[in-house]
Each structure stands twice: as C-alpha cells, then as structure tokens.
Amino acid sequence: MEQKCSAVIIGVGPEQGLGATLAKYFAAKGLHVYIAGRSEDKLQQVAVKIRQKGGSVSIVIADATIERDVSHLFKIAQLDGYSIDIAAYNVDSNIPSPLLETDAETFTALWKQNCLGAFLFGKEAVNAMKNKQKGTLFFTGATASLRAKPPFTAFAAAKAGLRALAQGMAREFSPQGIHVVHTVIDGVIDGERARSQFPDYVKAKGKDGLLQLDAIAETYWAVHKQHPSAWTHELDLRPFKEPF
Incomplete structure (x- = not known):
C-alpha cells in the first residue's frame, strides 16, 4: 500500500506570509501539511483556513534552532504514516544592525535562525526521504544570500551560509533522488510583515513592485514537479x- 504524501513546512507565521501560503497551496494539491513555528495562535489561524478549503493539516510547535524540536517534527509525520514529499525551510529572521553595533549575541542568533536551523531541518528531511529516494527540499533564501549590504551584514553572513549548505546538500543527495533547492527571494514579499513594518515602502512600490505570495508558491510547486533530468537547484525570484 502506497504511503500518503505530505509536506513539512517550518517557519509558518502570519496567515499572509510565505510559510502559510506554501502550506495552503500544497494542501490544495492534496498533500497533508505539517506546519511548524513558535506561535500556536498563528499556526491555528493557518490551519483553520486550510481546513475550510477541505485541506488536511497538523500543527507542531517547534523552534527551528532546537534540535529536539526539529527531530520531533519529522518523527510526528513518520509516526502518522506519511511519506514526506516536500520539506520547506522558510525561517527568515532579520535584524538591521551596523557592524560596529552588532554584538556577538545578535550575530549568533541570526546565524542560528537562518543557517543552523536549516542544517538541522535539512538533515532530518534527507533522513526521511532517503529510503524512497524521492522528495524536494526547499531552502528559502534572500537577496543577502548573494551579496552583503549594510546594515544587514550579519544577516547576509547567515544567508550565505544557508546557500552554501543548500549547494553542498544538492551535490551530495541529488544522486539519491532528493531534489535540494535554494530560492533567492530578491525583493519584498507582499505580505503582512511588509505591510505592517514599512507600509510607505509597500505603497511606493505598488502591487507590481512586490512579490506576490501565490505566485511564489506556484513556482515552488512547479520546481517540485520537475523531471529529474532537468532539475533546478537555485533560482531567483523578483518582481x-x-x-x-
């Protein structure tokens, strides 16, 4: 009997955010989705929306930087009897800080959230996918993955590490049938965070100047469905x- 398919997404926050949008999109495609994050209230809001559309979802409270939390997330999916077809690391923590004002605690926190957590998540995802030799692992990157610009140097160092992790994993696990993808989100996403934190910037850009959430999710799905003879391992998305 073939296992039921699922997607595991960590870094699910506001309902109008990328993690939530990916979860809703994958659920609409028939996958059971495991949504993970630190805020139960936000996860419940997303889960309600998915169920209203007839989707199947489980919520897991997890901190991506804590190894036991990440291990527990994947263990739940496996105990439920699901194969993991998609795993998406969508944690994107950023703190603007000029270098001389950046303390070791801030630098380390950014590295843990953007890079260490990706390592913990990626390792568990590969372990879950390797027996079937099938699955797609997404790491959501940023403009800073490719170039550093003050006052975001610490963030860029972490995102560059994320990109290197994704590249190494792609080379190591592609021959085992696991598709590892790093996405460069090169622009501002039209979501709750941008609209609440810098509304004037959002207004100035206009709708066509921002990345639309559903369009990003559609691209993730298209990459997931690629034939293995022509896999994309890195792509950049921008308005x-x-x-x-």
Missing part, C-alpha cells in the same frame, strides 16, 4: 520592476 519584473525590481532592478538587479
């Missing part, structure tokens, strides 16, 4: 008006 057509965004300079680069």
Whole structure:
C-alpha cells in the first residue's frame, strides 16, 4: 500500500506570509501539511483556513534552532504514516544592525535562525526521504544570500551560509533522488510583515513592485514537479520592476 504524501513546512507565521501560503497551496494539491513555528495562535489561524478549503493539516510547535524540536517534527509525520514529499525551510529572521553595533549575541542568533536551523531541518528531511529516494527540499533564501549590504551584514553572513549548505546538500543527495533547492527571494514579499513594518515602502512600490505570495508558491510547486533530468537547484525570484 502506497504511503500518503505530505509536506513539512517550518517557519509558518502570519496567515499572509510565505510559510502559510506554501502550506495552503500544497494542501490544495492534496498533500497533508505539517506546519511548524513558535506561535500556536498563528499556526491555528493557518490551519483553520486550510481546513475550510477541505485541506488536511497538523500543527507542531517547534523552534527551528532546537534540535529536539526539529527531530520531533519529522518523527510526528513518520509516526502518522506519511511519506514526506516536500520539506520547506522558510525561517527568515532579520535584524538591521551596523557592524560596529552588532554584538556577538545578535550575530549568533541570526546565524542560528537562518543557517543552523536549516542544517538541522535539512538533515532530518534527507533522513526521511532517503529510503524512497524521492522528495524536494526547499531552502528559502534572500537577496543577502548573494551579496552583503549594510546594515544587514550579519544577516547576509547567515544567508550565505544557508546557500552554501543548500549547494553542498544538492551535490551530495541529488544522486539519491532528493531534489535540494535554494530560492533567492530578491525583493519584498507582499505580505503582512511588509505591510505592517514599512507600509510607505509597500505603497511606493505598488502591487507590481512586490512579490506576490501565490505566485511564489506556484513556482515552488512547479520546481517540485520537475523531471529529474532537468532539475533546478537555485533560482531567483523578483518582481519584473525590481532592478538587479
């Protein structure tokens, strides 16, 4: 009997955010989704939306930087009898801080959230996928994955580490049938965080100047469905008006 398919997504926050949008999109495609994050209230809000559309979802309270939390997340999926077809690391913590004002605690926290957590998550995902030799592992990156710019140097160091992790894992596990993908989100996502934190910037950009959540999710799904003879391991997504 074939196992039921699932997607595991960590870094699920606001309902109008990328993690939540990926969960809703994958659930609409028939996958049972495990949504993980630190805020139970936000996870419950997303789960309600998924169930209202007829989707199947489980919530797991987890901190991506804590190894036992990440291990527990994947253990739950496996105990439920699901194969993991998609795993998405969507943690994106950023703190603007000029270098001389950045203390070791801030630098380390950014590295843990953006890089160490990805290592813990990626390792568990590969272990869950390797027996079937099938599955897609997404790491959500940023413009900072490719270049550092103050006052985000510490964030960029962490995101560059995430990119290196993804590249190494792609080379190591592609021959085992596991598709590892690093996505560069090169622009501002039109979601709750941007609209609440810098509304004037969002207004100035206009709708066509921001990345739309559903469009990103659609791209993730298209990459997941690629034939293994023509896999994408890194792609950059930006609004057509965004300079680069």
